[in-house]
Amino acid sequence: MYAAVLRTPYALRTFCAALVGRLSYGIVSLSLMLAVTDATGSYGVAGAVLAVFGGASVLLSPLRAVLVDRYGPRRALMPMALVYAGLLAVIAVVAWRPGAPGWVFVVLGLAAGAGTPPLGPTMRAVWGRLLEDRRLLQRAYSLDGVAEEVLFVCGPLVVGVVLLWAPAAAGVALSAVLVGVGTLGFVAVPVVGDVVPVAREPRARGGRLVGRLRQPVVVTVGVGLALGAADLLVLASAEAQGRGGAAAWVLAALSAGSAVGGLVNGAVDWRGSARVRLGALAGALAVALGCAGFAPGLVGLGIAAGCVGLFVAPALTTAYLIADEEAGAAFRTQAGAWVNTAVNAGSSVGTAATGALVAHVPVAVCFVVAGGAPAVAALVSGLMPGPREVPVAA
Structure with a gap:
């Protein structure tokens, strides 16, 4: 029954690429907390960084989604992913050695959270384009939700493995690589990258x-x-x-x-x-x-x-x-x-x-x-x- 979803042209390739990028979100919070704690020696600073990072990511999500709907996934997602991955890379470099002031991490965390690419909402929108049958779409959303659940369970395990060989800042760097590679693979699929934004429908006055x-x-x-x-x-x-x-x-x-x-x-x-x-x-x-x-x-x-x-x-x-x-x-x-x-x-x-x-x-x-x-x-x-x-x- 789920095989019918994944047999849809481009579905498996698109879904796998999106999951690679979304794995970054399962890794980043724990990695960020541990890296900032190691660099500053303060749980308070780490908590503040996570708070501004998570707050900006969650509250600005609809605004970032507006950009995807308005300009299409390729034109909107790739700049977001590059900025987001770049800021995570900077955090990783700064946190690699102790001594950086806490306010630097707070500013970088806020900026990174503000640019988080909305890969989950965009993938669900792509499911809606791929599958006209509502029953198949329900299965696709169920599969998507289960996969996301697994990613957030596996994310901390991946961080644990990273910590066996490298400092916590390496987990932040890995998050940057995953979101960059995943987003690039995602928008490279024709069903995603070639999407032309739909003209605003007159379903309500004034584009409402x-x-x-x-x-x-x-x-x-x-x-x-x-x-x-x-x-x-x-x-x-x-x-x-x-x-x-x-x-x-x-x-x-x-x-x-x-x-x-x-x-x-x-x-x-x-x-x-x-x-x-x-x-x-x-x-x-x-x-x-x-x-x-x-x-x-x-x-x-x-x-x-x-x-x-x-x-x-x-x-x-x-x-x-x-x-x-x-x-x-x-x-x-x-x-x-x-x-x-x-x-x-x-x-x-x-x-x-x-x-x-x-x-x-x-x-x-x-x-x-x-x-x-x-x-x-x-x-x-x-x-x-x-x-x-x-x-x-x-």
């Missing part, structure tokens, strides 16, 4: 996009809040039982569950409304996460985390499908970027809010509160007024 992205964006904010909270709550639960190191295995179970859920979701030929399905998946995720707080022991928590994961990839895949369907060809990358930004921003806020909450409230209650986020988001999105026109960049 029908505002039907509210549900996928709002729901994915809720999913992100839940995931950000889950990461911290799993660690808190493991440390409370004197086995903080076991948190990694519990989170691995969540990722494995997400991969399984994504593959199953892509294999099913859903016939109902995607919007109804997204609300149901958010509700199921809420119940699973709320129950996880009452799981007995770390083994029970690992099983519960796997059950939570079963609904993560399907929820995100469904949100991307809705966004693609509503956006139209001229705004595909932007639509996917908004969903991507929503889940990442939600995750950051969820981690921060849970950090403040867990010090005053029992962990089990925190799980219930975190589980409520996607349910409330789905309810709020359902109660919002009907679609109206909202401005997008033209």
